[in-house]
Amino acid sequence: MIGSGPAPVELAGMSLAGPVLVAAGCGGTGPELAPYLPDEGLAVLGGFVTRSITLNPRAGDHRPLVVETPSGLLHAAGLPSPGLEPFLATELPWLARSGTRVVVSITGSTLGEHAELARRLGRAPGLSAIEVPVSGEPFHAASLVSAVARDLPRGVPVLAKIRPDLLRVVETARAVLDAGAGAVVVGDALPAALPDGRPAGLSGPAIRPVALRCVTEVRAALPDAPVVGGGGIMTADDARSFLAAGAVAVQVGTALLHDPTTAAHLAAELASTRPAPQEDTAP
Amino acid sequence: MTVHVTGEVLDSRRVGAYRHLTIVAPGVPERFRPGTVLAVTPADSAHLARRPYWIHRVRTVGGYGAAVQLVVDPTGAGGSWLAGLPVGARLPVTGPLGRPFALPKEPVSCVLVGEEWAAAPLFPLAERLRERGCSVTLVVAARDEAHLLSALEARRSARAVSVVTEDGSVGIRGRAADVLADTLVRAGAEVVYAAGRVDTLHAAAAAAEQHGAWSQTAVAVPQPCSTGLCRGCPLPVVGEDGVARDVRACTEGPVVRGDRVRWGELS
Numbered sequence: 001m002i003g004s005g006p007a008p009v010e011l012a013g014m015s016l017a018g019p020v021l022v023a024a025g026c027g028g029t030g031p032e033l034a035p036y037l038p039d040e041g042l043a044v045l046g047g048f049v050t051r052s053i054t055l056n057p058r059a060g061d062h063r064p065l066v067v068e069t070p071s072g073l074l075h076a077a078g079l080p081s082p083g084l085e086p087f088l089a090t091e092l093p094w095l096a097r098s099g100t101r102v103v104v105s106i107t108g109s110t111l112g113e114h115a116e117l118a119r120r121l122g123r124a125p126g127l128s129a130i131e132v133p134v135s136g137e138p139f140h141a142a143s144l145v146s147a148v149a150r151d152l153p154r155g156v157p158v159l160a161k162i163r164p165d166l167l168r169v170v171e172t173a174r175a176v177l178d179a180g181a182g183a184v185v186v187g188d189a190l191p192a193a194l195p196d197g198r199p200a201g202l203s204g205p206a207i208r209p210v211a212l213r214c215v216t217e218v219r220a221a222l223p224d225a226p227v228v229g230g231g232g233i234m235t236a237d238d239a240r241s242f243l244a245a246g247a248v249a250v251q252v253g254t255a256l257l258h259d260p261t262t263a264a265h266l267a268a269e270l271a272s273t274r275p276a277p278q279e280d281t282a283p
Numbered sequence: 284m285t286v287h288v289t290g291e292v293l294d295s296r297r298v299g300a301y302r303h304l305t306i307v308a309p310g311v312p313e314r315f316r317p318g319t320v321l322a323v324t325p326a327d328s329a330h331l332a333r334r335p336y337w338i339h340r341v342r343t344v345g346g347y348g349a350a351v352q353l354v355v356d357p358t359g360a361g362g363s364w365l366a367g368l369p370v371g372a373r374l375p376v377t378g379p380l381g382r383p384f385a386l387p388k389e390p391v392s393c394v395l396v397g398e399e400w401a402a403a404p405l406f407p408l409a410e411r412l413r414e415r416g417c418s419v420t421l422v423v424a425a426r427d428e429a430h431l432l433s434a435l436e437a438r439r440s441a442r443a444v445s446v447v448t449e450d451g452s453v454g455i456r457g458r459a460a461d462v463l464a465d466t467l468v469r470a471g472a473e474v475v476y477a478a479g480r481v482d483t484l485h486a487a488a489a490a491a492e493q494h495g496a497w498s499q500t501a502v503a504v505p506q507p508c509s510t511g512l513c514r515g516c517p518l519p520v521v522g523e524d525g526v527a528r529d530v531r532a533c534t535e536g537p538v539v540r541g542d543r544v545r546w547g548e549l550s
Contacts, residue, residue, distance in 0.1 A: 025513070032511035032534065035285055051514070060325060060529050062548045066515030068332040068360075068506040072508065080529055100403035203326045234328050257515075258331045259324055259375060261287050 002193065006027050007271075009046055009249050010152055012045045012157035012182025012226055014128055016101055017247060018047035020239065020267045023187075023230055024105040024131060024161070024252030025051040025075075027263075029091045030098060035261035043099030043268045044272075046249050049131050050091065052107040055117055057083035066257075067194055071252050072206035072232070075189060081107075084117060085162055088124055096126020103159060105131040111147040118158075119151040131159040133188055136168040138175035149180035155180025163190060164214035170221045177225055186218055186232030187251060195251030204254040208232030234262065236269035285510075286310035290323075290376040293350055293366050301400055301431040302355045303365040305344065312341040312349035317408035318501055318538040319379035321351055322509035325364050326374055333509040334361035335533070337478070337501070338379060339403040351378075354403040354432065380509055381537045384408050384476055384499050390416030391473040392495075394466055395441075396459050396487050398479025399425045401503055402432045405478055409440040410454045413505050420470040424459035424479070428452040443470070460486035465493040474499065477541065481549050488541025498541030504549075506533040519545040 009016040025203025027033045027048055028168035034041050042048055062081030067074045082091070085106075095102045104127055106117040114132065121127055133147050141160065149158045160167055160176035162184055173184045190210070211231025218227055230245030233239050234255045242250050255262040287307070295379035311321060320335040328465065331516050336353040344350045357366030368374065387393070393412050397405040409419045409513070419440060423449040425431040429451065434444050445462055446454025453463060460483055467490055475494075477487035478501035491498035507515035511534035518532040520543045527545060530536065 014338075018367070026512075028512040036287055036510075060514070060517050062517055062519050062529070064505060064515070065517065066332070066505075068330060068507070068528055071329050071331070073331050075515070080517070204331050254331060257333065257510075257513045258328070259287075260377065260510050260512065 011228065011248055012129065012159065013155065014101060014157065018046045018267050019243065019249040019270055020045055020263060021047040021103070021125040021228065021249055021251045022256065022263055023251035026050040026253035026256045030095045033256070033260065033263070036147040037264045041098055042095075045100045046091060047101035047103050048095060048098070049103040049105050049251065050095070052081060052105040052133065053087050053114050053117065054081040054107055055084050055085060057086070058082065070206065071255065072202050072204035073270065074192055074194050074200040074202055076194055076200045084120060088138065089203055092124055095120065101128040101132050103127050103129045105133070106140055106148070107133060111143060114144060115147045118200070120149040122152040122156050127156065129157045129159055131161055131185060133161040134172065134176060136163060136172055138172045140169065142175040142179035143173050145176045145181045157227065159183050159185050161185040161188050163188035164211040164216065165190070166210070166214055169214045170217055173218045173222060173225060177188045177222070183226035184218065185226055185230065198212050203232065205232035205234055208238060212245055215247050216245045217240055232253060232259070233266070236266055239266055239270060248262055284314060284375060285380055286314070287375065287377045287525055289373050291365070291372050292372045292374070293347060295366070295368065298326055298433070299431065301427060302357055303339070303367065304353045304355055304368070305342065305350050306353065306376065307344070307347050307350045308376045308378065311351055311376070315341050315351065315379045316383035317411055318383035318404050319381050320509065320537065321353060321376055321378035321485070322380055322506070323365060324375045325361065330360055332505070332507045333377070334365065334504045335380065335509045335537070336487070337401070337404040340407055354400045356400045377510060381533060382535065384501070384538050385419060386415060392418045392420070392471045393474045393476060394420045394422065394470050394472040396422045396463065396475065396477040396479065396483065397424070397432065398459055398483050400432070401478045401480070401501070404501055405439060405476060406432070406440070408476060409437060418470070420466060420472070421445070422447065422459055422462060422466055424448070424483075426450065430459045459483050459549045463487060463490040464493070467491070467496065467505070475496055475541070477501065478503075481546065484541065485546040488544065488546065492542055493533045499538055500541040500544065501538045502532055502536055502544070504532045511531045521545060521546040
């Protein structure tokens with residue numbers, strides 16, 4: 001029934017208001033997205049993942065950081081971070097009052113930096129979970145997750161974000177779940193390069209079929225694994241494909257840059273009870 | 284306050300090298316201030332980045348109320364798509380976005396420097412300044428006559444207009460930067476408003492500084508989302524506190540004080 005509101009979703013011990021989360025780095029600091037949501041604001045979402053926060057402030061690059069490519073966007077490394085203290089003082093309090101689940105994405109260059117971020121964020125009011133992007137190398141990914149999980153209070157899960165690399169995604173998912181991750185997020189950007197050769201990540205509809213395959217494989221190998229799917233989701237039918245493949249929730253990112261109302265549309269449409277899409281038979 | 288609505292192309296006409304598109308976008312005209320943009324989205328998932336366009340004019344169209352007019356350079360994937368839209372086409376639009384030109388409180392002398400399509404926001408600015416009793420001197424520049432926005436129209440709101448083209452096809456031969464110093468002195472400028480290429484903005488900011496005037500520059504860097512979500516449009520500035528930082532061109536700009544921009548890092 002349309003308008004009945006989304007059914008709550010259980011993820012890693014958390015109850016989410018719905019299955020749609022905003023992906024890291026794609027929702028600004030939160031207030032920028034609010035004008036494009038209904039009156040309830042971010043509360044209509046299953047959760048909001050922040051941009052990746054580093055321990056110390058990190059200046060960005062001044063050259064183009066986000067470049068369009070057919071059906072995708074390339075994001076250069078070197079996106080800025082305010083550092084932990086300014087984030088705790090300004091951005092987190094706003095998000096905590098927004099009524100949505102706040103998932104803070106963290107990144108650092110050492111295990112120690114990750115651990116310190118987890119320690120200091122874990123008890124911050126309003127935080128629901130930590131998301132940490134991990135490398136595709138299973139041992140390294142597991143070490144990172146256990147370093148983050150070790151110092152978090154009970155009830156604050158770690159979501160390990162894995163890039164949709166079919167060769168390693170199952171092995172990495174198993175490793176991070178064994179290391180204490182509460183869920184895996186399958187759908188980080190794929191490694192790519194900008195036209196000038198700088199390293200970048202590719203996101204958007206270009207990677208959707210790849211990400212969907214990875215979600216399918218992870219669920220086939222690990223049927224009980226809590227999986228959040230993402231990668232180029234633009235429409236409710238795209239999201240339903242990921243849910244049908246076994247994801248309990250989805251993240252929407254690049255689509256918000258194309259159309260900031262996408263999160264609101266998806267949340268509303270998924271609240272209706274349409275079946276999963278049939279295979280597209282269009283010519 | 285910004286709205287995201289479905290717009291409709293009411294009129295599309297070729298003017299020189301550009302197309303002037305009139306779009307009905309309910310809620311945008313009444314919130315418009317010169318320097319703000321309308322972000323458009325190609326309605327497909329092949330082209331994902333938003334395209335910000337300075338609003339050139341707000342005009343009333345019989346039966347439709349107020350509509351906004353954009354100047355579209357029909358090159359590149361976004362420009363050719365937008366320029367090719369037929370009358371009646373519907374498209375999602377978001378606006379007005381960004382920080383507008385700051386207007387002086389006193390009726391002072393203002394010099395407005397615009398280059399090619401980027402001069403678009405200066406025309407409504409000139410009108411607002413004149414309404415406040417400011418004396419407006421306009422410099423419009425382009426590579427050639429075809430890429431020049433109509434100075435004829437500008438003469439209505441400006442006390443003096445200078446036309447500069449690189450090929451000398453009309454007006455003075457050269458670049459906008461060449462005539463700045465003289466123009467500022469002649470006009471006794473207290474505020475300089477500039478919109479154009481980065482090197483022209485830099486020159487305008489420097490000339491203003493030298494002359495002891497304030498400058499407001501409209502910086503046209505690509506804005507992948509135009510709404511502050513992605514941080515893909517970093518603008519290197521020096522904050523009020525003297526600390527160098529990057530701000531988002533789409534939310535803290537696109538109009539910023541010229542003396543605050545670290546121009547060397549933008550080129």
